[in-house]
Amino acid sequence: MRKDLVWLFAGILFFGLLYLLNWGVKAISTDLLVWIGAFLTLAILSFLYQDNAFYKFAEHLFVGVSAAYWMCMGFWNTLVPNLIAKLHPPIVKGVLPAIAEKPPEYWYIIPAALGIMFLMRLSPKAPWISRWALAFIVGTTTGLNLVRYLRSDFLGQIKSTLxxxxxxxxxxxxxxxxxxxxxxxxxxxxxxxxxxxxxxxxxxxxxxxxxxxxxxxxxxxxxxxxxxxxxxxxxxxxxxxxxxxxxxxxx
Amino acid sequence: MRRQIPVVITFIVGSVLIISVFIPHKPFGQLGENFSVYFDIIAVFAFILGAGNLLRVHGNRIYKKHKDWPYSVVTVAGFTVMMIAGLFKIGGSPGITGDLTEPGSMFEDLYMYVFTPLMATMFALLAFYVASASHRAFRAKNKEATVLLLAAFVILLGRTPFGVELTSWLPDPLSFLEIPNLASWIMSVPNMAGQRAIMVGIALGVIAMALRVILGVERTYLGADSE
Known part of the structure; x- marks a missing residue:
């Protein structure tokens, strides 16, 4: 493990030095972000040789960054306009001025409550509460998919074959x-x-x-x-x- | 109560969504639309749950000095930096009131130069493994394997300049035998026929499973009784 980390730090240091020295090649990028992208690309490709510290570093970074990416997208694109703005419109005045003037819709307490119930999955004492939210998700998925598959994948494909x-x-x-x-x-x-x-x-x-x-x-x-x-x-x-x-x- | 109420919720939500297709008027039409929005909101909470679980697992690894724990620090650090950049819209103009993917914002930079290279290279890496796996698996051992091999070969060749050059000398009446045309025909005729058969089969399976879930026959999604 220690040897792996030494290799990793040595590699990052080497890459940093190359960036600072710029290899003496005029055409090479001087943008630090491009260098980070290149380092990560090479780190993933290094798996072709064998599992190594660079690949593990890039892989773990990918897991963390992608989880946060989807969470941020969900927060700003779904939670803010569809939940927070509905429950308390003035709070989104700066972000969504058109919605901020509308009256609150308290029905949206239901998905908020179900969402919080979902988070109870992490609770060691009452994880069963999350089943209510899960049941809602399963019910919605089945209800939507039954009709959609019947319409497009079953009837639609048969119709296209006639x-x-x-x-x-x-x-x-x-x-x-x-x-x-x-x-x-x-x-x-x-x-x-x-x-x-x-x-x-x-x-x-x-x-x-x-x-x-x-x-x-x-x-x-x-x-x-x-x-x-x-x-x-x-x-x-x-x-x-x-x-x-x-x-x-x-x- | 722990198992009955979830089954009732599934039944009501699933039934309302099906009824709303046939009676798209009040109250079913409105309920159907609301349920779809509620679904999106709860799905975001599922992301939060996933992130919480990720932090719990990697936090435990760091705390207990588990094997490879320094990599867990990388995961937590990557998550935290991306999270702060996204939630507070750092660097973007005009700050928190601006667009999340504003060019020049820290979130967008992290997406372009960390997330995209990692994701694209991870998938690109599969090209090598697919090639290696096909080398071992693609042996024309029988007639079926030969057909599979030929179809894959024509499709691969048909999308390359070499494939175009290889049969470009064919006279006009035989142009349908040119590899790009052959590849295109395979994709739009026999491939489509097979895809349709598979899609119809999957649709029947999904419909049967959806009915089982809505009617409470299938309850495995609720997990074990001991929870």
């Missing part, structure tokens, strides 16, 4: 369009048949299920390829930051 399998464009048969639509209709049906486990996958049902597996394999392959590309574009972004913003090697 398409003509013979496509005619400019008065003549479109082979490509017809083939694509047949693949969509058959693919969705076979995919659903694969997920239907109440009947044994034998005979025609089994064949459809096998086709469903191939369709799902294409889906997983495409999703995988897409995810890899997204991650690589993030990596390219970080490299551009290191080589461009920090080192000034890219224009």
């Amino acid at each position: 398409i003509p399998v013979i496509v005619v464009e400019n008065g003549s048969l479109s082979v490509g369009g017809s083939f694509s639509n047949i693949v969509i209709v058959v693919g969705v049906l076979c995919g659903l048949i694969y997920f239907f486990f109440s009947k044994e996958h034998k005979g025609l049902f089994g064949v459809a299920s096998r086709v469903g597996i191939y369709i799902l394999m294409i889906t997983f392959g495409a999703s995988f390829g897409y995810t890899v590309m997204a991650r690589i574009s993030l990596l390219v972004g970080r490299m551009r930051f290191l080589l461009g913003d920090w080192m000034g090697l890219l224009q």
